[in-house]
Amino acid sequence: MHSVRVGWAAAAGIVLAAWGGRPAAAEIAKAVEEKILAAAPEKATAKPAKPRKLLVFTQALGFYHSSIPLAARAVELMGQKTGAYTATVTDDPAVFDPATLGQYDAIFQDQCTGEMLTPKDHADVRKEIGKLNGRLNDKKKPPTPEEAESLRKQIDELKKRQASLPPAQPREEAYKKALLDFVAGGKGLIGCHAATDCYYNWKEYGEMIGGYFTGHPYYPIVVRNDDPDHPVNAAFGGQGFSITDEIYVFGPRNPQPYSREKQRVLLSIDVPATQAKDPKFDPKAGKREDADYAISWVKTHGQGRVFYCSFGHQDHIWTNPAILKHYLDGIQWAIGDLKGDATPVPRKTDAPSGGGK
Numbered sequence: 001m002h003s004v005r006v007g008w009a010a011a012a013g014i015v016l017a018a019w020g021g022r023p024a025a026a027e028i029a030k031a032v033e034e035k036i037l038a039a040a041p042e043k044a045t046a047k048p049a050k051p052r053k054l055l056v057f058t059q060a061l062g063f064y065h066s067s068i069p070l071a072a073r074a075v076e077l078m079g080q081k082t083g084a085y086t087a088t089v090t091d092d093p094a095v096f097d098p099a100t101l102g103q104y105d106a107i108f109q110d111q112c113t114g115e116m117l118t119p120k121d122h123a124d125v126r127k128e129i130g131k132l133n134g135r136l137n138d139k140k141k142p143p144t145p146e147e148a149e150s151l152r153k154q155i156d157e158l159k160k161r162q163a164s165l166p167p168a169q170p171r172e173e174a175y176k177k178a179l180l181d182f183v184a185g186g187k188g189l190i191g192c193h194a195a196t197d198c199y200y201n202w203k204e205y206g207e208m209i210g211g212y213f214t215g216h217p218y219y220p221i222v223v224r225n226d227d228p229d230h231p232v233n234a235a236f237g238g239q240g241f242s243i244t245d246e247i248y249v250f251g252p253r254n255p256q257p258y259s260r261e262k263q264r265v266l267l268s269i270d271v272p273a274t275q276a277k278d279p280k281f282d283p284k285a286g287k288r289e290d291a292d293y294a295i296s297w298v299k300t301h302g303q304g305r306v307f308y309c310s311f312g313h314q315d316h317i318w319t320n321p322a323i324l325k326h327y328l329d330g331i332q333w334a335i336g337d338l339k340g341d342a343t344p345v346p347r348k349t350d351a352p353s354g355g356g357k
Contacts, residue, residue, distance in 0.1 A: 028073045032319075036074045037081055039321045044084035045234065045329050046338040052085035054331065055104040059091040061123055062113030062197060067315050071110050071192055074318040078328050085335065093117045096175035098182075105335045106188030107179070109195040109209075111312065116198050117175040122168040129158050180204055184302025188334030190327075193312035196248060203255060208301045210308055211258030211294070214251035217285035220244045222277055223295065224270035231340040232298060232307065232333050233266050235325035240270055242277070243320075246313035249286035249293050260292070260347050263299035267309075268292065290347070296326070298333060298342045305342065307334045 056072045076087040085105070088095075095101060096117060109116075118126070136143060136151045143151060183189045189208065197213040199205045206212050221243065228238040247269065250258035271291050274281045283291040296309040307330035311317050318324070332338035 028070060032070070033073065033077060035319045036077050036324075039319045039324050040074075040078045040081050041321075041325050041328055042082070044082040044332060044337075045231065045325075046084075046332050048084060048332075048335075048337050052105045052335055052337070053103055054079060054085040054087045054106050054108055054335070055095060055101070056087050056089040056108045056110055057091070057093075057095070057112055057116070058089060058110045059093060059116050059118075059120070059123065060111060060113045060194070061115055061118055061126065063194070064113070065111045065194055065313060067193075067312060067318065068111050070315055070318050071312055072108075074324065075108055075110070075327070075331070078324060078331075082328065084328060084332055084337070092120045093172075093175050094120065096178045098178045101178050101182055104182075104187070106190060106331065107182070108190045108192065108331065110192050111194035111197075113194050113197045115172070117172050117179070119166075119168050119171045119175075121165050122162060125158055125162045125165070129155055129162075132158070176202065176205070180208065183208060183304035183306065186303040186336075188304060188331075188336065189301070189306045190331050190334050191306070191308040192327075193246075193248065193310055195308060196250070196310070200253075203257075206255060206257040207262075208306060209257075210263045210297055210299050210306060211250040212253055212256055213248050214253050214256075215286065216246045216248050216313075218247040218249070218269065218274075218281070218293070220274075220278060221247055221281075222270040222273035224268050224273070226265045226268055227345070230264075230266055230298075231338055232296075232326065232329045234329060235322040240273065241322070243311070243323075244314070245311050245317055247293070247295065248310040249288065251287035258294065259344075260294075261344055263297040263306075264342050264344050265294045265297045265347075267296040268294045292347055296330075298330070298340065299344070300342050305334045305336065307331070 056075055058068050058072055072089045076089060079085040079087045132151050132155050136148060191209050196209055196211050200212055223240050223243060225233060225236050225240045227233055250256060271283050286293050299306045309330060311323050329338055333340050
């Protein structure tokens with residue numbers, strides 16, 4: 001089960017407007033923006049070949065991570081500071097209309113869970129229905145009979161409203177095709193944290209992003225630097241490191257597209273080093289017999305490039321200089337300005353940890 005970290009959002013100075021149990025809008029405090037800017041790289045690693053445009057997409061119809069608006073603002077501010085790209089932030093999937101999408105060089109998928117490309121008119125009604133159903137089925141504070149009847153009537157009205165809307169499926173399918181064509185045609189996709197927690201029945205998406213989330217049993221870990229010389233890993237100086245975040249794992253499921261035969265893993269959990277630091281660490285909790293728990297990778301999809309990193313659940317990640325540089329370099333790599341090999345590398349079971357500091 002996911003857990004909501006409300007305290008982190010408050011500590012980061014994020015003002016959230018809740019709707020249907022999920023924040024629908026956020027204003028990032030000036031002090032937090034200053035921390036992001038201070039932590040962000042001074043300049044882009046690679047000079048952009050031309051002015052770059054990055055689409056930051058934020059619609060989440062499954063679990064809503066409170067760090068979504070913070071991540072979006074951090075990515076936007078990094079572009080402004082370094083000149084690597086100009087970011088546009090939206091939660092409206094209408095932007096995936098091919099006529100609109102073509103202007104962008106890459107898409108940053110900001111923790112968009114569930115059927116993220118559901119047209120916004122339908123998505124908004126679903127959120128309202130979800131909110132009312134939550135109140136109707138509240139076990140801790142159940143509604144009175146009168147309140148329950150009122151809630152049911154409101155839900156019925158919303159369902160009628162939803163039925164009157166233009167059909168969602170044709171538009172959603174068009175957006176899905178546009179996303180696949182966008183990347184396969186030579187553009188970039190950057191997946192952040194829960195970008196692997198969506199569209200489990202859309203095989204092509206799973207193959208493109210590189211894995212489907214199966215759980216997050218790990219928090220404090222030591223990270224193995226699997227590819228010390230890769231330019232997207234430059235932030236870590238060839239070393240591993242210790243960090244705390246909600247670490248996604250890609251365990252058994254059908255299908256499970258994750259494989260080192262298909263993508264080049266950059267970072268993963270250093271199991272021996274983490275066990276040495278925390279004797280309670282259980283490598284079986286992630287349910288992979290090989291205990292291969294990747295965190296970050298690059299891969300190709302058609303003529304395009306995909307970078308994924310599971311860091312980003314906890315707010316402190318977005319003011320961590322090394323992680324911000326890792327994301328910036330990953331964005332530049334996905335856009336095509338930063339060159340780096342995406343050839344898959346089979347796992348070396350006896351590989352050194354790279355050191356945890």
